[in-house]
Each structure stands twice: as C-alpha cells, then as structure tokens.
Amino acid sequence: MLITELKAKETILSALGSKVFVINCHGCKEIRFPEQEANALQKELSAAGKITGILTTDYICNPENLKLQLDGYAAQIRESDTVLVFSCGVGVQTVAQLLQDKKVCAACDTYALPGYQGVTPLEHDCGQCGQCYLNLTGGICPITACSKSLVNGQCGGAKNGMCEVDPTMQCGWERIYQRLKQLGRLDVLKCPVQLRDYATDERVNKE
Amino acid sequence: MRITELFDNGQFVVTAEVGPPKGIHAEHLVAEAKEYLSGITAVNVTDNQSSVMRMGSLPTCVALKNAGLTPILQLTCRDRNRIALQSELLGAAMLGIDNILCLTGDHTKMGDHPQAKPVFDLDSVSLLHTVCQLEQGVDLGGNPLVGEPPKFAKGAVVSPCSESVDAQLAKMERKVMAGAEYFQTQAVYEPEKFIQFMEKASQFGKPVQLGIVIPKSAGMAKFMNNNVAGIHIPQEMIDELAADKEKAKAGITGVEIAARVIKACKPYCQGLHIMALGWEAKVPELLKLAEL
Numbered sequence: 001m002l003i004t005e006l007k008a009k010e011t012i013l014s015a016l017g018s019k020v021f022v023i024n025c026h027g028c029k030e031i032r033f034p035e036q037e038a039n040a041l042q043k044e045l046s047a048a049g050k051i052t053g054i055l056t057t058d059y060i061c062n063p064e065n066l067k068l069q070l071d072g073y074a075a076q077i078r079e080s081d082t083v084l085v086f087s088c089g090v091g092v093q094t095v096a097q098l099l100q101d102k103k104v105c106a107a108c109d110t111y112a113l114p115g116y117q118g119v120t121p122l123e124h125d126c127g128q129c130g131q132c133y134l135n136l137t138g139g140i141c142p143i144t145a146c147s148k149s150l151v152n153g154q155c156g157g158a159k160n161g162m163c164e165v166d167p168t169m170q171c172g173w174e175r176i177y178q179r180l181k182q183l184g185r186l187d188v189l190k191c192p193v194q195l196r197d198y199a200t201d202e203r204v205n206k207e
Numbered sequence: 208m209r210i211t212e213l214f215d216n217g218q219f220v221v222t223a224e225v226g227p228p229k230g231i232h233a234e235h236l237v238a239e240a241k242e243y244l245s246g247i248t249a250v251n252v253t254d255n256q257s258s259v260m261r262m263g264s265l266p267t268c269v270a271l272k273n274a275g276l277t278p279i280l281q282l283t284c285r286d287r288n289r290i291a292l293q294s295e296l297l298g299a300a301m302l303g304i305d306n307i308l309c310l311t312g313d314h315t316k317m318g319d320h321p322q323a324k325p326v327f328d329l330d331s332v333s334l335l336h337t338v339c340q341l342e343q344g345v346d347l348g349g350n351p352l353v354g355e356p357p358k359f360a361k362g363a364v365v366s367p368c369s370e371s372v373d374a375q376l377a378k379m380e381r382k383v384m385a386g387a388e389y390f391q392t393q394a395v396y397e398p399e400k401f402i403q404f405m406e407k408a409s410q411f412g413k414p415v416q417l418g419i420v421i422p423k424s425a426g427m428a429k430f431m432n433n434n435v436a437g438i439h440i441p442q443e444m445i446d447e448l449a450a451d452k453e454k455a456k457a458g459i460t461g462v463e464i465a466a467r468v469i470k471a472c473k474p475y476c477q478g479l480h481i482m483a484l485g486w487e488a489k490v491p492e493l494l495k496l497a498e499l
C-alpha cells in the first residue's frame with residue numbers, strides 16, 4: 001500500500017501562481033487518497049477564483065491515457081500558470097513529463113505502507129520518501145532518478161551527463177538542472193538546505 | 208591553525224593530498240609527507256578515497272599533526288549517517304584537527320566493497336550545514352552541546368571543467384549558502400575553462416584552490432578522460448606525454464605540464480591543491496618550476 005497525505009497548506013499555497021489547473025488521481029485501490037482534505041482545499045482555491053479547471057480521473061501514471069485526457073483540457077491548462085497534482089509521486093512525475101513547459105506541483109507527500117504497491121509504471125518511480133521533493137526539482141524525483149538519492153544537487157560524479165554509478169543512466173541531477181532551466185525556475189536551487197527525514201514512515205505506520 | 212586565516216591574509220595557500228594505507232602502519236606516509244610536503248601549507252587526508260577501504264582519515268590526520276604538519280580532514284557521507292559524522296567532528300575538534308573538507312563521496316559501487324550499503328544520509332551541502340550547527344553549539348537533532356563548541360575551517364569541492372559546469376556552479380552556490388568557506392577543485396588541464404569558471408565563481412567571494420593531478424603517462428591521461436568525472440586532458444598534452452616515454456616515466460613531462468597549468472591559472476585563484484597520487488616526491492620540483 002501507499003499512502004498520500006496533503007502537504008501543509010502553506011507549503012502548497014506558496015508553490016502556486018495565480019491560475020491553477022488541478023488534477024486529481026483516484027486511481028489504484030492500493031493508494032489511500034486524502035479526498036476530503038483535497039476537496040476542501042480545491043473549494044477554497046475555487047472560491048478565490050484561482051482554478052481554471054479540474055480533471056479528476058484515474059491511473060494518471062499511464063502516460064498514453066493521461067495524454068488523451070490532458071488534450072481535452074488544453075485550453076484550461078494553457079490558461080493556468082501552475083498545474084497542481086493530487087496523486088502519488090509517480091502521477092506527478094508523469095504529468096511533469098507531459099507538460100514540460102508548465103510548472104507542475106505536487107500537493108501530496110507519498111509514504112510507504114506494507115503490502116502490495118499497486119501498478120508499477122515503467123517510466124517513473126517513486127521511492128515513497130514521505131517528503132515529496134518534486135516541487136523543488138521540476139517534477140523529476142531525486143530519490144529514484146539519482147543513484148545516491150541526493151536532495152541538494154548534483155554530486156561531482158557525472159561524466160558526459162551520465163551517472164558515475166551507471167554510465168547507461170542519465171544523471172538525475174543533470175536532468176533536474178536542465179528541466180528547471182527550461183522552466184525558467186533555476187531559482188529554486190537556492191532553496192534552504194534539504195534534510196531527509198527517515199522517521200516519516202514510522203509516523204504514518206503508527207497512525 | 209585554520210587555513211581560512213591564511214586566505215584572509217591574502218596568502219596563496221598550497222595543499223596536497225595523501226591517502227592512508229590499507230594496513231596499520233602510517234610511518235611511511237608520515238615520513239614521505241615530512242620529506243616532501245613540509246614546505247606547503249596543509250595536507251589533505253582522504254576518506255576511503257574512491258570507496259576503497261583504508262585506514263581512517265582522522266587517525267592519519269593525528270599522525271601527521273604529531274609530525275608537525277597541518278592536516279585537513281576529508282569527510283564523506285558515504286559510510287556514516289548524521290550521528291556518526293557529528294561524532295567524528297567532535298572527536299576531530301578534541302584532537303585539534305580544525306581544517307575539514309566536506310564531500311558527498313563516491314558511490315560504494317565504485318570501490319573494492321561494491322556490496323556495501325551506501326549511506327548518503329547527508330550530502331556535502333547538508334554536512335556543511337551540520338558543521339555550522341555544531342559550531343553554534345547545537346547538534347542536528349536540535350540538542351545543545353556541552354561546553355565550548357568546535358570551530359573548523361570548512362572546505363568543499365567543485366569541478367570547474369565538468370561538462371555540467373552550470374549545475375556545478377549551482378551546487379557551489381548551495382555549498383556557500385550552507386557554510387563553505389573555501390573550495391578545492393577537481394584536476395584542471397584547461398586553463399581557459401578554469402578562467403571562465405572563475406569569472407562566474409568569483410561572485411561567491413570564497414577562495415578557490417586550483418586542483419592539479421600530475422599526469423604520469425599518456426595511458427593514464429586517456430584513462431582519466433574516459434573514466435574520471437570532471438577531468439579532460441587535451442590531446443596536445445597526451446601527445447606530449449606520448450612523445451618521449453622515458454621523460455614521461457621520469458615525471459619530467461608531467462611536472463612541466465602541471466607547472467604550465469598552474470602558471471596560467473595562478474592570477475585567477477587563491478591557492479593550489481595538488482593530488483599527487485603517489486608522486487609526492489615530485490611536489491617540491493613542481494612548486495619550483497611553477498615558481499611558488
């Protein structure tokens with residue numbers, strides 16, 4: 001099982017621009033989704049006139065399927081400056097991959113719970129770290145795309161853009177840097193020092 | 208003595224690097240360092256470099272200090288979590304080691320124990336941040352230290368000739384924000400690239416020591432080009448090494464090349480860091496040729 005929890009409200013709001021397109025994934029039954037909290041927040045944003053559209057669907061981790069759905073909302077997405085995704089880490093990464101020139105934000109943190117992990121997608125992976133970093137990394141997961149799961153930037157090991165550990169794998173932080181550059185968001189690299197919290201899974205398991 | 212004081216006084220700081228032995232005797236290393244490196248400012252001691260298991264950096268630093276040298280403790284995040292790293296830092300301070308270099312570290316898969324668990328609980332940036340916390344008398348868990356807090360000269364590394372130089376500069380800025388006070392670079396063979404890098408890096412206002420590896424042969428140069436991140440040796444230098452094999456073997460060609468790079472880069476940086484890789488005996492000659 002996975003569990004997704006809403007990030008702190010201030011964290012989400014500080015990541016948003018003035019026009020937001022919302023995507024909700026109510027996909028696999030293996031994922032517990034914070035539906036009530038998500039609805040409450042979306043109502044609030046809607047009342048403030050910030051929402052350009054809402055797409056509620058399932059299995060957004062399937063890129064072909066998601067692409068068709070997004071095409072149907074092209075105008076609303078164009079109108080927005082931020083796409084806010086309520087899903088597990090894989091879903092957010094899939095959206096960020098398809099909307100490379102949009103600021104795509106994760107509204108949730110994804111934690112692990114014991115048991116079946118749901119459908120495994122091919123292209124993206126979420127390590128269920130419980131502190132989703134995708135808003136600081138242009139929607140590319142540093143936990144799974146970097147061999148050392150670094151959260152403060154590239155190590156000195158990349159050679160020709162490839163990872164020191166696996167020369168057939170692109171350096172995750174090189175990808176993150178290029179994506180942020182493409183988005184004009186290199187300033188997020190000046191965010192405060194990030195520290196992993198390995199106690200998050202304990203916390204969730206005890207709840 | 209913290210080397211940051213020397214940078215502050217405008218001194219061109221020269222350091223060199225030694226690797227502890229895979230065994231329990233450090234006498235040879237200390238004797239060599241005394242003979243060839245006592246003329247320079249400080250000696251870096253690597254921390255299980257390239258993920259190859261060796262004697263620890265801290266005890267080796269103490270052996271060098273007892274022999275009258277100024278050691279720099281290299282600390283990587285590969286083998287220890289935040290508890291062990293902080294504990295090591297407190298121990299270093301007690302032993303009078305007050306120069307450190309904070310690194311993320313190579314992956315365990317790169318070394319001679321590829322089965323080992325890679326830790327990376329912290330990384331170079333969060334380690335620097337942790338050192339600053341300790342210096343304020345608080346550990347990373349927010350608990351107060353007892354008595355006088357430690358004080359270190361906090362160094363970090365950067366790769367000026369990396370193909371990802373912009374990502375490297377962004378990381379350098381994060382290191383400065385996290386408390387890095389001086390930088391040592393990966394080996395440089397292309398002064399133009401280094402000078403371009405320094406034009407951008409000087410905005411951070413931190414001293415940078417030019418990294419130098421004396422090239423030992425054309426074979427080694429090609430190997431580094433293919434395998435070592437952030438290093439590129441131009442073809443002319445490889446040809447120069449290949450032209451006279453005896454001269455290259457005696458170290459003359461390599462020292463000439465290194466001295467040329469140093470002279471070209473010296474006006475743009477604040478110090479020199481030599482990674483001799485077993486050629487410590489060539490260091491005095493190199494410094495002479497580079498007019499240092």
Ligand code: SF4
Nearest residue numbers: 089126127129133141
């Ligand atoms: S940063 Fe990566 S591992 Fe952590 S929740 Fe986000 S997608 Fe999952």
Ligand code: SF4
Nearest residue numbers: 146155163164171172
């Ligand atoms: S080379 Fe890139 S992907 Fe590999 S460990 Fe370093 S930062 Fe991570």
